[in-house]
Amino acid sequence: MSLNDETLQELKSELLDELEKETPSKSLLAERLAEIRSADIGEVLEEMIEEDEELTAALTVLDILSTERAANVLGYLPGESQLEVVGELSDAQVLTLLEEMGSDERVDLFNLLGEDRREALLRRMARQEREDLKRLASYQEGTAGAIMTSDYVAIASGMTVSQALMRVRQTAPDAETVYQLYVLSLEGELIGTMSLRQLMVARPGAVVDDIMIKDVIRAAVDEAQEEVARIVARYDLLALPVIDTDNRLVGIVTHDDAMDVAESEATEDIHKGMSIGQLEDGVSRVPLWSLYRKRVTWLVLLVFANLFSGAGIAYFEDIIAAQVALVFFLPLLIGSGGNAGAQAATLMVRGMATGDVGVKDWSKMLGRELLVAGSLGLTMAIAVTPIGIMRGGDAVAAIVALSMVTIVLFGSLMGMCLPFVLERFKVDPATASAPLVTTLIDATGVLIYFTIATAILAQVSG
Secondary structure, rough: OOOOOHHHHHHHHHHHHHHOOOOHHHHHHHHHHHHOOHHHHHHHHHHHHHHHHHHHHHHHHHOOOHHHHHHHHHHOOOOOHHHEEEOOOOOOHHHHHHHHHHHHHHHHHHHHHOOOHHHHHHHHOHHHHHHHHHHHOOOOOOEEEOOOOOOOEEEOOOOHHHHHHHHHHHHHOOOOOEEEEEEEEOOOOEEEEHHHHHHOOOOOEHHHHHHHOOOOEEOOOOOEHHHHHHHHHHHHHEHHHHHHHHEEEEEEEEHHHHHHHHHHHHHHHHHHHOOOOOOOOOOOOOOOOHHHHHHHHHHHHHHHHHHHHHHHHHHHHHHHHHHHHHHHHHHHHHHHHHHHHHHHHHHHHHHHHHOOOHEEEEOOOOHHHHHHHHHHHHHHHHHHHHHHHHHHHHHHHHHHHHHHHHHHHHHHHHHHHHHHHHHHOOOOOHOOOOOHHHHHHHHHHHHHHHHHHHHHHHHHHO
C-alpha cells in the first residue's frame, strides 16, 4: 500500500519502538515490512539515517529484508544516505547488494565510493560483471551513458517468434523491462525493435525481422541526458535504446530514469531562475553553509548592480526636486517593468527547455512579444493614468503613462531576448533569471523614466 507522510511517521515510530526492545521480534518486523512498498521503506530509512543515533536501527531494518528487497530499498535512498549505509558494511555485504541492484543504480552507488573501496569491490567481482560496471562507470556525467542500464532483452536477427519467446523467458528475470525488445545483428548493431505484445500475438514460425519496427528511435551514448528525457517524453517511450559510434546497442534509458532526469533538470532551472546554484541535495537536507554559498554570490553582485539605479536617481535629482510627485510612481514603474521582463524570460527559458522554442525562432518571437508587450504596456498605462492626474496633474500623468508603455515594452523585450543571447554564446538560458532581469530593468527603467520626465517637463515649462 502507498503511505502518506503521517503514516510514514507512524511506521518509523513503530519500527523504532520494536527495535528498542531488549529482544526485538525480527519476524514481526519482517511481516510488517512485507506490507510496505520499497520506496516507502526507503523514505523512512532516509529519515532514520539522518539521525545518527538511528543509523543502527536503519541497518537492522535492511538486514531483516531479503537481499533483493534490501538492494531495492537502497536504490531509493539519496547518495549521501547510501554512503552512510555502505560505510557500515563489509566489502562482501556491499558486493552482495550491488549484485542485486539494477545496473544503473549499481553504477550510481559505485561512483559515490572512494577509489580504494571501488578497487576492493572490483577485485571481488566476476570478470563479466566487473567489465560491465567499469564500462558503465566510464561514461561522462550528464550523458545518456551515465543514466542507462545494460539490463535489457536482446533478440538475435533471424530468430523465429518461438525462439525469441524462449530468449525472453531466459533473460527476463535480470532485465529492467521486458515490454520492449531489441533486435541485434551478429555484430551487435541495433536493427529493429518490437513490443512484447507484438511478439506474443505473432505466428510462432514467423521471423522477427519480418515483424520488427526498423525505424528505431535511439540516442547516442554521449547524448545530453536532458535531450534523452525530452525524446522519451515526446514519443512516450517505455525505454530508449542507446548506441555507440558503431551503432551497437550498449544500453537503454527507461522511462522512470528519464523522468528523474526531467525532474532534476526542471529543479536546476528553477534554482538558476532565482540565481541559486545547483544544490547537491533537497533544500531541507542541504547543509546551511552550502545553501548560503549558493545564494550569496549573485545577491552580492546584484547589490552592486543596483547601485546604477541609485546613480541614475542622483543624476536626475534636480528634476525630482522640481516635481516630487514623480518619486511616488518610481517603484510602480520599475516593478512593472521587472515583472514583465521576468515573465518574458521565464516563458522563453521554459520554451527552450522543452524544445518548443529555438534560436531560429528569435525573429518570430520578437514580433509576437512586441505586440503582446505593447498591449500590456498600454493597458497598464491606462490603469495608472487617473492616479497620475490626481497626484501631479496632466503633465505627470503623461510622463507616467508614456514611461509605463516604454519600460514594460523594454523590459519584456530584454527578458525575451536575453535567453536567446545566452544560448547563442553557449551559456545556459536559465541564467536569465528573474533577479538578473529585474536588476537590469531597474537601472534602465530609472533612466527611461526620468529622461521622459525631463523632456515633457521642459516642453511644459517652455
